[in-house]
Structure formats: C-alpha cells, structure tokens
Amino acid sequence: MTANPIQCKVTDALNTVVGKWKPTILLNLHFKGTMRFSELMNNIPDITQKMLTSQLRELEKEDLIVRVVYPQIPPKVEYSISEHGKTLQPIFDMLHEWGVTHLEHMHTNTVEALEVK
Amino acid sequence: MTANPIQCKVTDALNTVVGKWKPTILLNLHFKGTMRFSELMNNIPDITQKMLTSQLRELEKEDLIVRVVYPQIPPKVEYSISEHGKTLQPIFDMLHEWGVTHLEHMHTNTVEALEVK
DNA sequence: CGGCATCCAAATCGATACTG
DNA sequence: CAGTATCGATTTGGATGCCG
Numbered sequence: 001m002t003a004n005p006i007q008c009k010v011t012d013a014l015n016t017v018v019g020k021w022k023p024t025i026l027l028n029l030h031f032k033g034t035m036r037f038s039e040l041m042n043n044i045p046d047i048t049q050k051m052l053t054s055q056l057r058e059l060e061k062e063d064l065i066v067r068v069v070y071p072q073i074p075p076k077v078e079y080s081i082s083e084h085g086k087t088l089q090p091i092f093d094m095l096h097e098w099g100v101t102h103l104e105h106m107h108t109n110t111v112e113a114l115e116v117k
Numbered sequence: 118m119t120a121n122p123i124q125c126k127v128t129d130a131l132n133t134v135v136g137k138w139k140p141t142i143l144l145n146l147h148f149k150g151t152m153r154f155s156e157l158m159n160n161i162p163d164i165t166q167k168m169l170t171s172q173l174r175e176l177e178k179e180d181l182i183v184r185v186v187y188p189q190i191p192p193k194v195e196y197s198i199s200e201h202g203k204t205l206q207p208i209f210d211m212l213h214e215w216g217v218t219h220l221e222h223m224h225t226n227t228v229e230a231l232e233v234k
Numbered sequence: 235c236g237g238c239a240t241c242c243a244a245a246t247c248g249a250t251a252c253t254g
Numbered sequence: 255c256a257g258t259a260t261c262g263a264t265t266t267g268g269a270t271g272c273c274g
Binding site: 013 | 218
Binding site: 137165167168171190192 | 246247248249254
C-alpha cells in the first residue's frame with residue numbers, strides 16, 4: 001500500500017465495513033433501529049452465534065454500533081447504530097445503486113453474448 | 118439476506134470490489150492508466166504473482182478491467198480499467214473521504230480516553 | 235438470554251518450481 | 255514476461271457444549 005496516497009484510506013474504509021456479515025448487521029440496525037441479540041439472529045438467516053458475536057464486537061470497537069447491557073436475569077443486550085456509524089449510510093446508498101447497475105450490466109452482457117451465438 | 122430489499126445489492130456490490138487486493142489494483146489502474154503485469158507487481162508491494170493473477174481474472178470476469186494480450190515473444194499483457202469499471206470511481210472517492218474521517222474519529226476517541234485517565 | 239471455549243472443516247493466501 | 259501447478263501455512267467459519 002504505497003503507490004498513491006489515496007489508496008491507503010480506501011482499503012482502510014473497506015476493511016472496517018467488510019467481513020461476511022458486517023454490512024448486513026449494519027443495515028438491519030439502520031432499518032429497524034435498536035435490536036436485541038436474538039432479534040439480529042432471527043433477522044439474519046444462516047448466521048451463527050459465534051459469527052454474530054464476533055462481528056458485533058468488531059463493529060463496536062470501530063465505534064460503528066453501540067452495545068447496551070441491561071444487568072438483569074435473563075440478560076438483555078441491545079445494539080444500535082452509533083452516531084458515527086450513521087455517516088456510513090450515504091456510502092451504503094451508493095453501493096446499493098452501483099450494485100443494481102452492476103447486476104443489470106452483467107446481465108445485459110450475458111444476454112448479448114448469448115445472442116451472438 | 119432477506120429482511121430488507123436494500124441489503125442484497127449492498128453486499129453484492131461489496132463482494133465484487135473487495136478481496137485483499139482488488140481495490141489496490143483498481144486504484145493503480147485508475148491513476149496510472151494502462152499497466153503491464155510486471156508494472157502492477159512492482160507497484161503493489163507484497164502481492165504475489167498468484168494473487169495478482171487470480172484477482173485480475175476476477176476483476177476481468179466482473180468487467181471492471183480490460184485485459185489485452187499482445188501475441189509476441191516475450192509476452193506482453195496490458196491491463197486497464199473498463200468503461201464500466203470507471204463507474205466505481207465516485208464510490209472510491211467517498212470511501213477515501215470516509216476512511217480519513219473515520220481514522221480521525223478513532224484517533225480523537227483514543228486521545229479522549231487517555232485524557233480521562 | 236446472550237454469550238464464551240473448544241474443536242474441526244473449508245476457504246484463502248504464500249512460497250516454490252516450472253513453462254511457452 | 256506472464257503466467258500455471260502444487261503444496262503447505264494461515265485465516266476464517268461452523269458445530270457443539272457449557273455457563274451466569
């Protein structure tokens with residue numbers, strides 16, 4: 001990571017946001033607001049407890065989400081997007097739009113390739 | 118990936134762009150234009166031939182870069198950003214800005230935490 | 235309920251050797 | 255020069271069991 005100065009921070013930004021489940025977690029919290037651990041489990045099919053826990057810890061360290069523990073039995077833990085985490089929203093919006101366009105683009109290319117046949 | 122419709126394409130977009138070296142490759146090609154395989158190797162420290170090759174193949178499949186082979190000896194292969202790949206540029210710009218802000222934010226928090234001590 | 239610890243499987247990455 | 259092939263190491267993810 002040397003060549004151009006701009007490089008450095010792009011990958012840094014990506015590294016804080018990627019990880020198999022991080023975008024999904026952030027988007028869930030964005031749309032549904034505060035959620036409990038079990039709610040996240042239910043809303044993210046196929047994720048395991050271990051993965052959810054570890055990804056939440058990392059997001060917390062990066063100050064993208066807030067973790068609130070209620071000292072009671074049974075335990076209750078709530079997660080929500082931090083103020084700082086909300087600054088990611090415009091980027092997600094752009095990524096979503098680009099994703100849609102990209103899929104259309106790839107689909108078009110495939111169809112064209114088939115038609116040439 | 119069920120809950121909210123927007124989720125799907127965000128992760129799709131991220132998946133096409135991430136990968137340990139993909140952003141670096143794309144940024145190099147963006148800033149320096151067309152580059153040969155060996156030039157990329159020289160400009161991306163620590164990357165191995167294997168990684169560079171595989172990442173280039175994936176980027177090519179996703180139509181983000183163009184690969185041109187000159188049938189000569191010794192071989193010459195040039196890579197450049199595709200028209201479609203150029204549409205990623207605004208996203209990289211945003212990611213870079215966010216990355217800078219994020220690093221500042223994290224640094225500020227660390228300093229505050231130390232001062233509280 | 236919301237974890238952590240452990241063990242195991244799979245994907246990813248790196249080093250090396252070889253080729254047209 | 256620009257790869258391919260192979261092997262081994264590292265990283266990552268999943269399954270299970272246990273705990274306050």
